[in-house]
Amino acid sequence: MTEAYGQRLGERFRVETAPAMVTRACRKGEMAVTELRCDNPPSEMSASIRQEDAFLLTLHLRDVPGRVYCEGGRRAPVCDVRAGETCLQDLKRDPTVLLDKPYHSLVFYLPRAVLDAIADEANSPRIRDLSYKPGAGVNDATISSLGRLLLPALGQPDQANRLFLDHVLLAFGVHVAQTYGGMRPVSRLRQSGLAPWRERRAKEILRANLEGGVSVKDLARECGLSTAHFARAFRVSVGVTPHNWLVEQRIELSKKKLRDDRLPLADVAAECGFSDQSHFSRHFSRIVGASPGAWRQAAKE
Missing domain, CATH: 2.60.120.10 (Jelly Rolls)
Structure with a gap:
């Protein structure tokens, strides 16, 4: 060891x-x-x-x-x-x-x-x-x-x-x-994205694990690819890394839950896979451009 x-x-x-x-x-x-x-x-x-x-x-x-x-x-x-x-x-x-x-x-x-x-x-x-x-x-x-x-x-x-x-x-x-x-940059010949079925499968797994319990290695294995090849191909196909895509899915789910005024922000954060309300607010504000509370208020108007 x-x-x-x-x-x-x-x-x-x-x-x-x-x-x-x-x-x-x-x-x-x-x-x-x-x-x-x-x-x-x-x-x-x-x-x-x-x-x-x-x-x-x-x-x-x-x-x-x-x-x-x-x-x-x-x-x-x-x-x-x-x-x-x-x-x-x-x-x-x-x-x-x-x-x-x-x-x-x-x-x-x-x-x-x-x-x-x-x-x-x-x-x-x-x-x-x-x-x-x-x-x-x-x-x-x-x-x-x-x-x-x-x-x-x-x-x-x-x-x-x-x-x-x-x-x-x-x-x-x-x-x-x-x-x-001194490694050369990745060859352009290897910059192809995921096959459609692989992209669908990876996204299915990510949606089923919004809390982030799945690893890049797990996703790559499901798609029959090496980890580095999968990570690179996913970004080519989707435009972001698997982790960033997962965060975006959490934010989309949170928007649906924010429409329910009875649900506290801390509960929204927990149900959407964020570690706490601060973690949720930080990512929501970065991606949406407004805090969860402000977005909730604007959605009611």
């Missing part, structure tokens, strides 16, 4: 709690993200992580001045890492870091098998290594944005939407493969 995410990773960084989320959307392996936070570090090196053919990408959420980083027991040049920057580590090279300053970070786990699957789906040569400077942080706005999208889910994992997690981590994997692995 890997030591590169969750509580096993937390133990190597001397933290008692290490919330993590894992996706198995790729048939060849699993990706994960772990939140590590420590306000009183022990002023010692992190423990070694069992070597494997995988990478860790650490998104720093607070500044780490004078970060001391080692690979294979050799110290890299000391670097100041700023909040929002990402550091890459190859788990074949025994990465360790001096835990002498408070830190808060998200650590993404990306195994070689997933990178291979991403390259295969893109009809691209497999990636040999990721390009990075040991110990140095890079200002990667895409990783920073994706990481911040995941923070609320890590805080409330019981309310996390599996489709959303699959979508974000798959997007992360493709971005890393292209940006640090």
Whole structure:
């Protein structure tokens, strides 16, 4: 079993709690993200992580001045890492870091098998290594944005939407493969959409699981496709990701329920698969352009 995410990773960084989320959307392996936070570090090196053919990408959420980083027991040049920057580590090279300053970070786990699957789906040569400077942080706005999208889910994992997690981590994997692995963009020849029966079947499953309990992997299996191929083809056919289409269906259902004045907004949110009223209001306002209460009032006029 890997030591590169969750509580096993937390133990190597001397933290008692290490919330993590894992996706198995790729048939060849699993990706994960772990939140590590420590306000009183022990002023010692992190423990070694069992070597494997995988990478860790650490998104720093607070500044780490004078970060001391080692690979294979050799110290890299000391670097100041700023909040929002990402550091890459190859788990074949025994990465360790001096835990002498408070830190808060998200650590993404990306195994070689997933990178291979991403390259295969893109009809691209497999990636040999990721390009990075040991110990140095890079200002990667895409990783920073994706990481911040995941923070609320890590805080409330019981309310996390599996489709959303699959979508974000798959997007992360493709971005890393292209940006640090040199993978060519997906060939236009592979940009076809879903066959009509596959699109109908996927939408049927999504409508039957408005609470979000179905994963992209489940949908792909029902359609007889790989996860990455399905996710890409669904977007080509429908214009949005499976998760965003699911949210749109929830909003359409909520409009029908809002016409009943006796139904409180919190009940509408629950019956339409939203985690709470705030979650419902945020998505409703974004998609419709008005709050649920304002839309309800206007619908009566």
